[in-house]
Amino acid sequence: MPELPEVETVMRGLRARLEGRVIARVRLGRPDLRWPFPPGLGQMLTGARVTGFRRRAKYILMRLDRGESVLLHLGMSGRMLIAPDDEGVPVLHEHLSLHTDDGWRVGFVDPRRFGSVDLVATDAEDSHRLLAGLGPEPLDDMFDAAVLSEMLRGKRTPIKAALLDQRNVAGLGNIYVCEALFRARVSPQRGADSVAGARAARLVPAIKMVLTEAIAAGGSSLRDYVQPGGELGYFQHAWQVYGREGELCATCPGPPRCVGIHRIVQSARSTFYCPRLQR
């Protein structure tokens, strides 16, 4: 599920429900997700007041009034359940539940368990091993064509793989890389170091725009998070290439000349693109 826009949407939903609240009770459904829960997680959370939230790449940081932050990653299948704390029966794969002082339950649901939870000192969040090596935030003003070109210099891996590498840019995933490359008319197979000049100048705003639009779409369906089992209202209606193999692309001055959207496999992930438009 979660790439940057989805994580941003989830983070805003958590902020709206949890900021300023005290966590009255914690339930740990199992001792680990991808990694073991940190020692003392339950104790650290119980009785703590939530002071704020922050997103970094695909990570959510929930700050407590105890100088510690909870670091969350949703992995492939993670989502947050936000529901009135009535009967309190955990749903399937609800591995961590927070019960607030004002009668709400916030659950971390993750069937595949690729997600993770850790604790980090609030004043040293960015030095956590999972955050330390991340590249720039794509929506940050400092992320521009010059920064991107510098990141890609000398890299002979395909641009698709380079954009998925969180050390280069932080927060992009398979879907939005496909969409951004389509919008920028850059072939996913092009060598990363050949994406410079006009191509980098197109790619940066394409990345920013697709992420911004997706966040706006996610934000409009935040209410979905209040429903147990509710799914995030996705940006999927706006996908122009992802999952659209065989369809004519929206941009070719076709249909006669559009060869259709192709699917290829790059580093074991599906890539969708228009071979005629993207060069």
Place this chain on the structure above:
DNA sequence: CAAGAATCCTGTCAGC
């Protein structure tokens, strides 16, 4: 070192 493969899990869906 950079780049590719294997790996952790469960759910879903297409095809037989």
Place this chain on the structure above:
DNA sequence: TGCTGACAGGATTCTT
């Protein structure tokens, strides 16, 4: 309908 295999929005760790 029931079974099987492919595949899924991620990212670390292990090999080449």
